[in-house]
Amino acid sequence: MSTYNRRDFSKLIVLGGIGYTIWSCADDKKQQNGETSVEDTTPKMPELLPENIKIYEKADAEYQELAIRFNKRIQQAPTFIAQCFTTEGVVAAMQFAIFKQLKVVVKSGGHSFEGFSSTNTGLVIDVSAMKNIQWNEDHSITIGTGCILKELYDELLPKQRILPSGSCATVGIGGLTLGGGYGFFSRKYGLTCDSLEAITLVDGNGNIHEETGKSAILKACKGGGNGNFGVITKMRFRTYQAPKYFQAFRCKSYKLDTVRAKKLLKTWFELAGNLPKSSFSAFVLNGKTLTILITNYDDRAVADVLKVYTALKKISNKGTIGNKRALPKALKTFYGVQHPLYFKNACAGLYKDFSEIEGCIDAVIEKVITTRGLIYQVNTVGGNVNSESLEKRSVFPHRSLPFWSELQSYWEKPTQEAQLLTAFQEIQQRFYDHGIRAHYRNYPDINFKDFETSYYGKYLPELQKIKQQLDPDNRIQHPQSIKV
DSSP states (O other): OOTBTHHHHHHHHIIIIIHHHHHHHHHHHHHHTTOOOOOOOOOOOOOOOTTTEEEEOTTSHHHHHHTOOSBTTOOOOOSEEEEESSHHHHHHHHHHHHHHTOOEEEESSOOOTTOTTOOSSSEEEEOTTOOOEEEOTTSOEEEETTOBHHHHHHHHGGGTEEOSOOOOTTOBHHHHHHTOOOOTTHHHHOOGGGGEEEEEEEETTSOEEEEETTOHHHHHTTTSOTTSSEEEEEEEEOOEEOOSOBEEEEEEEOSOOHHHHHHHHHHHHHHHTTOOTTOEEEEEEETTEEEEEEEEOOGGGHHHHHHHHHHHHHTSSEEEEOOOBOHHHHHHTTOOOOSOBEEEEEEEEEESSGGGTTTTHHHHHHHHHTSTTEEEEEEEOOGGGSOHHHHHTSOOOOTTOOEEEEEEEEESSGGGHHHHHHHHHHHHHHHHHTTOOOOOTTSOOTTOTTHHHHHHGGGHHHHHHHHHHHOTTOOBOOTTSOOO
């Protein structure tokens, strides 16, 4: 089967190639006869060069492989998948979408919690094969947006450089960055998008934009670019000197009831806020078992970290201090599952402090500890993420909220889904009724009632303006994309 859609391709060539020649000749004859020539604005079939792009449909074996997404709960079947290898390939894909009058979604790593990187109609522009990496003289790095985190770390860490990004090995750098992006190093160096210095973007009309400096488009892509108004093919990032080691501290508690779990959470909030910027902490309540993680990579911060760890260990069942490990080996322990699985994850709110959830957290904890497969996690962000200068160059609206939470659920069989989703939605409703509205765009949920303001806050009008500029026909869209 040809990768150029054998059933349609002959027709497309006629319309887009021979047809263009006929129209041109007709115009020439009109001009010779003194008639006014009217420019033909009919969309033309783009030239689909195999070194730039391959387009697959459902009958193709390659289509079946590319259609797989990380979340087995959501497997969709787009009309076409355009696998792009170059920026020119993305231009051709967008022109193909215009010619066929298709809506477009964009896929890099395919990790979208709600399947926003696929569709049951339209065209998927898949940039996952665009993995070129280039080092620049100033230690910045230019990468294709198809790179996933483990590939990026394999390039960065041997050169003793880091980027403040996540830890899930197979997440695409494109989606991660465009929604903000955070990880172990963000409290010191900011969000992943804060290190983004330049982009190459193809807009909804197939035009190429090179954006850098104080560009409004670049700014919009720092927290607001996920599948909204363009396909980014290249990113240039500032990188930082990697730490010499990485160390993890853990406190574990077992057989928790609601009262004790709430006390541990409140204490963790109070203590985690005092951690140095070189540290990250996560409160992970998995059923009746709690794991509190603290990480550090700076000798100057060890004393402060130990104070927090010791205080938490006193009220936990067990505490362990890991060895100081080389960063490449240490990070791999946090890579997580690297194959598709059944799950439902979503943001559970971004908070200023414990007081914002104190009035509803009892019911949340009770549901988590009585429902096998549910996890409630809160992470410390804050630090230099809450930087006035960084905010001026981005559209990320929640920098002043230092605690970011996530509700997770996992299962092995489809028959387990309904019960978990019911409990999941009950918890979400508790938070919503309590007034929790700020959410992290990279942890979306299809049921968020006010998703645009929840994700983008005061920057929504600015992003709508960019959408109008780059994609006035609303060609690039998913269920929660910014609309014109």
